[in-house]
Each structure stands twice: as C-alpha cells, then as structure tokens.
Amino acid sequence: MTVQPRTLYEKIWADHVVERRDDGTCLIYIDRHLVHEVTSPQAFAGLRAAGRPVRRTDLTLAVPDHNLPTTARVDAAGHELPIADAASAGQLSALRANVAEFGVPYIDALDARQGIVHVVGPEQGFTLPGTTLVCGDSHTSAHGALGALAFGIGTSEVEHVLATQTLLLKQSKTLEIRVDGTLGFGVSPKDVVLAIIGRIGAAGGTGYVIEFTGEVIRAMSIEGRLTVSNMSIEGGARSGLIAPDQTTFDYIQGRPMAPRGEAWERAVAYWKTLPTDPGARYDKSIVLEASDIAPSLTWGTSPExxxxxxxxxxxxxxxxxxxxxxxxxxxxxxxxxxxxxxxxxxxxxxxxxxxxxxxxxxxxxxxxxxxxxxxxxxxxxxxxxxxxxxxxxxxxxxxxxxxxxxxxxxxxxxxxxxxxxxxxxxxxxxxxxxxxxxxxxxxxxxxxxxxxxxxxxxxxxxxxxxxxxxxxxxxxxxxx
Amino acid sequence: MEAVRKVEGRAYPWGAKNIDTDIIIPAHWLKTTTREGLGKGAFESVRAQPGNVFDDERYAGSPVLVAGDNFGCGSSREHAAWALADLGIKAVIAPSFSDIFSGNAFKNGIVPVVLPQDAVDRLVEVARTDEITVDLETMTVTTPFQDRFPFELDAFRRQCLMEGLDEIGMTLAQDTAISKFESGMAQSRPWIAVETANEGTALEATGRT
Missing domain, CATH: 3.30.499.10 (Aconitase, domain 3)
Structure with a gap:
C-alpha cells in the first residue's frame, strides 16, 4: 500500500479528527488547554449557567499573567500585597474562584512557576509535540515551536473546549516558510521572524498554518523557535509549526508534566513519525536566505x-x-x-x-x-x-x-x-x-x-x- | 444566540485597512468578567479624533460596518466582537478578515461578509447616503441603486447564524463519539493524559528553565 506523503500539519490534524461532517468541518480533539484570567471568566460563567462541568480538567492548566503588576507581590513578611486596580484584582480573583469551583489545575500568582502562559506551558512540559493546544490568546502560536498544533481562540471557543474538549474546525491551507543558510553575526530569531512578516505581510498567512523549515530553524534552540512561532499570528497565521527533532526531545525530557519511563519512549517514537514526509506538498512555499537578514526592527504601526x-x-x-x-x-x-x-x-x-x-x-x-x-x-x-x-x-x-x-x-x-x-x-x-x-x-x-x-x-x-x-x-x- | 437572517440599515463608511482588535477594543477594557457594555470602549482611539465615522450622527446605531483588508487582526480577544455587538453592529463587510476574529464574530451573531475591494469601495460610497442590506437567504449584499454583490459563507456557520444554534449543545450531543475517541487515544497516545498535573514540582537543572 502506498501512503500519500503528508505534512506535519496534516498528520497532527488526521490524528485528532473525532468526526468529519459532509461539508469538511471536523470535530477536532484538543489535547491541551491553557487558561488565563482575561479571556476565561465569561466562559466559566457560561458553563455555570448551563450546569456544565469541565470535561477534562487534567488536560487544562490555568495561570494568571495579563493583569498582574510586575512589582513585588508579597511584603517583607511574605503577605500578599493587594492589587491597586480593582478591575484587575476582580479578574484575578475570579480566576482563583473559577479554577477552585471547576477543579482546574492552577498555578497561582504567588507560585514560583507562575509566568506568561506561553512561557509556562513549554517550561512545565505541558506543551508536547503532536498535540493540539489552544488558549484564549493569539500568541498561542508560540507552542508550535515544539511541534504542537497550537492556536489562539476566542472566549466562546474557550467555553466549548472546557465543556467538550473539542472544537469545530475546517482544515487550513499549508504555507512553508523555509529559511536557508546560516545567520550572520548579531542576527537573532526575532530578526528572522520580523524579516518573515516584513516579507509576507500582516495578512500573508491568513487562512494558512505555517511550517517553518530550513537550516536556520533547525539550528535554533527551543527558545529561539518559540520566538519565531510566537509571531506567526502577526503574519496572519493562527499556527506556526516547527517539526520536532532531538533539540525538542532534549528540551522536554524531565520536565514536570512531560511523560516519563515507558510513556516517554512511546511518545518519542510517535513524535519521530511526525515531520513532513519527503515529497509532501504545501499549498504555498516561501524561501528566505539567512544572509539577507540583518538585525531588524519596525518603523510603523503594523508588524509588517x-x-x-x-x-x-x-x-x-x-x-x-x-x-x-x-x-x-x-x-x-x-x-x-x-x-x-x-x-x-x-x-x-x-x-x-x-x-x-x-x-x-x-x-x-x-x-x-x-x-x-x-x-x-x-x-x-x-x-x-x-x-x-x-x-x-x-x-x-x-x-x-x-x-x-x-x-x-x-x-x-x-x-x-x-x-x-x-x-x-x-x-x-x-x-x-x-x-x-x-x-x-x-x-x-x-x-x-x-x-x-x-x-x-x-x-x-x-x-x-x-x-x-x-x-x-x-x-x-x-x-x- | 439570536438568529440572523437579514441585516439592513445604515452602515459606517470606514474602509480602513489592518484594523486590529486593539483598535476595536483597547486592553484596559478587557478587565471585565461579563460580555456586556463594551460598546462604550469600542474604537476608543479612533473616536478620540474629530470627524470620525463612529461619532457622526448620520451613522449612529448603524447595524453594518464597511471596513478594509485584514479586519480584526491581532489579539484573539472576543471582546472585539462583544464590543461591536454592543454597538448594534450585526454585519461587517471587508475584503478579508483575520481567522480568529471571523470565528468570534460568527459566535456572536455578527456576519463577516467578504467582498472584493471594488465592491467594498462602492459600498463605502453608498453608505455615506443610503442603506445597505446583507441577506443570508440570498447570500447577497444589495443597495437601493441596484448594486448586487453575492458573497459566500461556510455552510455550517451560515446555518448556525440563521438558526441561532447553540454550538456547545450540538457538540455535547456527539458525546459518544468524543468518549470513543478518548478511549482510542488512551491506547494509542497514553501520554496525553497528564498524571503529574500541578504537583508543585519545579524543574531543577542547570541552565534550563
């Protein structure tokens, strides 16, 4: 039997289809759901009003980040300091109350592991290759750096995932962005992604899932890849994938929420099957040369x-x-x-x-x-x-x-x-x-x-x- | 969600390109825990400028907004759709929309209508003086001047809009299929179930965070 060569995106998609409708809309299973205080209160309120529980608390992780002041959070005696802005404080306490009511795993503002949701996910080993990962935040695309199909969703979808652990989606087109060569002196992953957005434009990736490929991407650390995937959305693409490789496995191994023992071995074996097959076709491909990328910055009011x-x-x-x-x-x-x-x-x-x-x-x-x-x-x-x-x-x-x-x-x-x-x-x-x-x-x-x-x-x-x-x-x- | 079959009335003749959701509703308005009342924060930075379309009496309460390319780009905040809904906007017409915004719009009974740039230019002109009709039955945008622009919508989303369906309720009706998928996953990808969630451990390894 010959198997049609497939892209990384097509493989992850195929492994998450719960049901396919005649019009091509698919019910897609969501493996990982990150929650923060800004885009979740209305979703929890919706569940409460309808008497619905969170279907899979174990696949959900909540952490506050957007509203928190970055000044000291406790006084000299270790007591929590109040947050001056009443609305911010209200939203943060709503998250605490909601996770307690619905039994959602939670990293509190005073926990050493607290941080920006897109830093915490990879750091805790919550983000894994080949998973579908969502969050009510457009920079969820960041997690694509580890080979997760990760994308931002609105609050109605947050509620939908909390209640059903699925989303109704249509398959996107694929856009390969290949960066060949070796980066010059003083050129960083941020410069690479700015150059990419400058090239494709702020809407260049609309309707597409990007896969970043090429020597420059392969040579990057996970931190660098996270920077690149993070800004996929600034080029219009909800997701920006990077194929998992040894760099990815080395990064994940041993993290608190990552699989261990036999489960780790099985996971790695599966992850190794995910990279795009030779001969697989993208709907569109764009190539950048590393030697054309200088330290860069924006001059205007659009990331392009x-x-x-x-x-x-x-x-x-x-x-x-x-x-x-x-x-x-x-x-x-x-x-x-x-x-x-x-x-x-x-x-x-x-x-x-x-x-x-x-x-x-x-x-x-x-x-x-x-x-x-x-x-x-x-x-x-x-x-x-x-x-x-x-x-x-x-x-x-x-x-x-x-x-x-x-x-x-x-x-x-x-x-x-x-x-x-x-x-x-x-x-x-x-x-x-x-x-x-x-x-x-x-x-x-x-x-x-x-x-x-x-x-x-x-x-x-x-x-x-x-x-x-x-x-x-x-x-x-x-x-x- | 309220069913939407036809949106007719005056329209804001705007046409601006790359309108991000920070412009639709700035972040300091996002500290709310409800969906209501965001209309007063809508387009705050635009409304700070004299002569803007949103404070022009001729267009007050318009159910239609005519906008430019890449409308709703940037942040995924559904507050943008809630703010538009609170203003009374039930349809936005533009040459293109960001993927996340258009999903959020549908879920709040706002029709994102994609039309070619020349049609949008024409509608901006018409909107200055006359009404515009967006009809989901006939899938057309029409004007009193015999303009007729056909548009397309995803069939499922159109049905949800026209019948005002509760998507979560519909998905929960598929519970058996979801449970079956989960059983299969427990066999084929057992590592997906998180066993160590929130156990309070932090990674301790030199140079790694």
Missing part, C-alpha cells in the same frame, strides 16, 4: 512595517498599493517620524525586554551580554526587564544576570505580560517611544499614544545603552 537597523524610515509614496500609502502616512504621523530619517537616529525614552515573544532565559542572556559593562543612557525614563516566569527569573538570578541589569540602571521585575499590552500598570506614556521586545506595535498597544519599535532583546539592550535605536553589532564588535 519592518526595516533593517541600517535602513531608513520609508517614504509612504514609495508603496505601490494606494491603501498602504495612506496607512503608512498615518503610521508615520502617529510614530512622529519623517520619511528618509535613519533608523539609528531615532531617540527613545523607554525600553521593554519581556513578553511571551522574548522573556526566556536565552533572551535575558543575550540582553545581558550586550549590557555588561555599560549603563542605560541618561535620556531613558524607564528600562524594564520582565522575566517570562518565576523559574526564568530564578535561573537568571542564579547566573547573576539580575545584577548586570540593575547595576546598568534597568529595573528587574516579577513575571507577567507587563508592558506588552497596556493592561497592567506597565505602560508607555503618550507621545513617548519604546524599544520593545514584544510582538505588536499597534496604535495604543503599549498605552494610548505610545510609540513602539519591535526588536530583539540584544537590540533593545543596545538601544537602552545608546538612548537611540542602535545596530547592536557595533556594541558587540566593540566588546569582542
């Missing part, structure tokens, strides 16, 4: 507005699409930039190193390597380092990274979503400019009127030291 740090602010008139011309002019007005200005001449007031895109230990190491021996520039009003989880924080402290940052003038914070989304006290004031390792430069994303430039942790560190957007390679070579 990407330039290399050596570049300049584009002239809106240079865009062919008339709608893009209008959008670019509006972006420049909002960002307070003029066409032709060199990116390296743009001064900044804020630096944020954190978010589900870039708050893992390798991100902090990369930033610390640039910061060491320097000090944050005088014009910087606030420079935040926000580890992605309590365990990342602890590891960084064990390595002395916290001291490198604090001695240089950065603030060392508690884990959470922080300045990524203007939902907790960490915000950028109107009209001020932030070099940010987060994932969205939308209008108002970091606070009303805030101006965001997305870049890598090393580039953010370099910007903090110089007080302006900076080619990190200058600082790196100076130190070498």
């Amino acid at each position: 507005d990407v330039v290399p740090i050596t570049g300049s602010v584009p002239d809106p008139e240079s865009f062919e699409d008339p709608a893009k011309r209008v959008a670019a002019q509006k972006s420049l007005d909002y960002m307070g930039l003029t066409p032709g200005m060199r990116m390296e001449d743009v001064a900044i007031e804020h630096v944020f190193i954190g978010s589900c895109t870039n708050s893992r230990i390798e991100d902090l190491r990369a930033a610390a390597a640039v910061v060491k021996g320097h000090h944050v520039a005088d014009r910087i009003r606030q420079a935040l380092i926000v580890p992605g989880s309590g365990l990342v924080k602890r590891q960084a402290e064990a390595e002395g990274l916290d001291r490198i940052f604090t001695e240089a003038g950065f603030e060392w914070r508690e884990p959470g979503c922080s300045m990524c989304l203007a939902m907790n006290p960490d915000k950028v004031p109107a009209g001020e400019r932030c070099a940010s390792t987060s994932n969205r430069n939308f209008v108002g994303r970091q606070g009303p009127g805030a101006r965001t430039h997305l870049l890598s942790p090393a580039m953010a560190a370099a910007a903090a030291i110089r007080g302006r957007l900076t080619d990190v390679r200058e600082l790196m070579s100076a130190d070498a």
